[in-house]
Amino acid sequence: MIKRILFPAVCSLVLASCSFAEVVEAPRYNVVIMMSDDHGREALGSYGNPVVQTPNLDRLAESGLRFTNAFCTSASCAASRxxxxxxxxNHANGTFGHTHSYHHFSSYDTVxxxxxxxxxxxxxxxxVGKKHYAPESVYPFDFGVxxxxxxxxxxxxxESCREFIAEEGPFFLYWCSFNPHRDERTVNTHPHRPxxxxxxxxxFAGDTEQTFSEDEVIVxxxxxxxxxxxxxxAQYYQSIARLDRGIGRLIDVLKEEGKYDSTLIIYMxxxxxxxxxSKTTLYDAGMRxxxxxxxPxxxxxxxVVDELVSWVDITPTLLDFAGATPADAEFQGESFLPLLERSADYEGRSEIFASHTFHEITNYYPMRVIRTKKYKFIWNVAYQIPYPFASDLWDSASWQAVRRDNSEYFGARKVADYxxxxxxELYDVENDPDEVVNLASHPEYxxxxxxxxxQLKEFQKETKDPWVLKWEYD
Known part of the structure; x- marks a missing residue:
């Protein structure tokens, strides 16, 4: 079990046996978050996919903890971050949707x-990498690329992080890839234009692309x-493989600079x-x-850890780990550091909450969610209107084929229900992992x-959710 060694704790233990001048502050551990953009758990080797190539992430899982019930709170880039x-x-910090361009959501100055x-x-x-937060005054970094x-x-x-990592003193590195996010290009030579x-x-120089056969991918x-x-x-897998090589290089840099063993590393x-x-939905494909x-x-x-954890828990956990939680700090998440330390005293969560409101400014569809290990409950606040598409998902070859063929189903779900x-919506996710049998209309539920x-109303009141009013004023 890893134990934090912080200066106040050291003092309390040794003051009785030595003078204050003899007390030496213990080293503090570094923290690295490695963040990918739109990477589902179904596309990692360590999560059971034998085709996609993620050897560096798989080795990280072999040397650490792999969580099976970890959830974002909003399946949209900026809001989630x-x-x-x-x-x-996000409904409490002000980032209801995207921060860039005319979407222009941003966190409150008081955050x-x-x-x-x-x-x-x-x-x-x-x-380093994708920012997707605003304003910069709320999210200050000493170093940025x-x-x-x-x-x-x-x-x-x-590689651009090497000098920052090598410097003296404890550090926090927020490494954010654009991979495997869609871009604005298609493979025009391909008959389906993916x-x-x-x-x-x-x-790229010094790198080798890894391609995948369309026949071998796992749908x-x-x-x-x-x-x-x-x-x-196939294109998605190729982007993930490049992401994995970047993660491998970052781990190499940490090792070469003598910082790997003294660093808490998170991949998410x-x-x-x-x-x-998946993306923009609060079905499990989008949020689990x-x-x-x-x-360290x-x-x-x-x-393998099956306890429920939420992205709203990340900041309080890392501050707890660093011994850096301000006395007056208020969070809506909770620290799961005892879980990382494998403490037998950790009681765990009985449920997590999710809150999605916008993606792009044109994608208004507020949802509030409770997820336990067995059930998922979704309140579609604006259920009267059709579900809106993110522009890149609408334009995708995958969705346009549904429109062209007038398909009844997309995956396990009926298109009309989507x-x-x-x-x-109420799902028994243990017995219905695809979330297609809605139990909410069944009298027995x-x-x-x-x-x-x-329970959702209480959550909304506690987190000062403006959409709590929609229970009364629809």
Whole structure:
């Protein structure tokens, strides 16, 4: 079990046997978050996919903890990241949707973020890659490199962190790839014109692209097994392989600079894969995500953890780990550090909550969710309107094939049910992992619907959710 060694604790233990001048502050551990963009858990080797190539992430899982019940709170990039970096749901921190361009959502000026609080505690703070947060005054970093300088070259992005990592003093590094997000290009020479997912026409210097056959990809149950889906999955896998090579280089840099053993390393995604049925939804494909943690100086590894954790818990957990939680800090998540330390005293969560409101400014569809290990309850606040599409998902070859063929199903779900949703959805996710049998309309579950509705209202009141009014004013 890893134990934190912090200066106040050292003092309390040794003051009785030595003078204050003899007390030496113990080293503080570093923290690295490695964040991918739109990477679903169905596309990692360590999560059971034998085709996609993620050897570096798989080795990280073998040396650390692999979580099977880790959830984002909003399956949209900026909103999800705002929760990760503040410990507040997006409806509470102000980032209701995207921050860039005319979408223009941003956190309230009064919000205190993880980099700000770690900086106050003496940490050097650095970031590389995708930002997708606003305003910068709320999310200050001492060091920053925009990954657009590297295009989708994650190996080069990792190498750019070397000088920051090598410096003296504890550090927090927020490493964010654009992979495997869709981009604005398609493979025009392919009959189905799949999105390229950022794959370059020619490999980046010092790197080698890895391609995948459309015949070998594994089609998850939330997608239909069509030529268009397979073509896009092959591109998606290629982007993930490049992401993995970038992560491998970052781990190499940590080792070469003598910082690997003294660093807490987290791998996570902001939301699920950029396919309909996943990203922007709060079905499990969109919100149940990969989460791998390697504790510093840990001799054990390869453990699988099935406790519920949420992205709103990340900031309070890391501040707890660093001994840097401000006395007046208020979070809507809770620290699961005892779980990382494998403490037998950790009681765990009985449920997690999710809150999605916007993706793009034109994608208004608020949802509030309770997820336990057995059940998922969704309140579709604006259930009267059709479910809106993110522009890249609408344009995807995978979805346009559904429209062209007038398909009844997309994956395991009926297209009509995907587009027009009821006010309440209730799923037994243990027995119905595809979330297609809605129990909310079954009379025998009416009391459960009432109980979950009341629990959601209480959650909304506690987190100052403006949409709590919609229970009364529809």
């Amino acid at each position: 705002s929760t990760i970096l503040t410990g507040l749901h 205190r973020s993880l980099p700000a609080m770690l900086s106050e505690a003496g940490y050097r703070t650095g970031r 925009d990954q657009r300088e590297f295009d989708r070259d994650d190996v080069a992005a990792s 999105n390229t997912f950022g794959n370059p026409d020619n490999a 998850p149950s939330f997608l239909s097994d069509t030529p268009e889906v397979r073509a896009e999955l 995604a902001d939301n699920g894969a950029a396919f309909p049925g 995500l990969p989460f791998i943690v390697k504790m 100086e840990s001799a054990s590894g390869g453990e 587009l027009q949703r009821p006010q309440f 009416s009391e459960m619907v009432k109980a979950y509705s009341a």
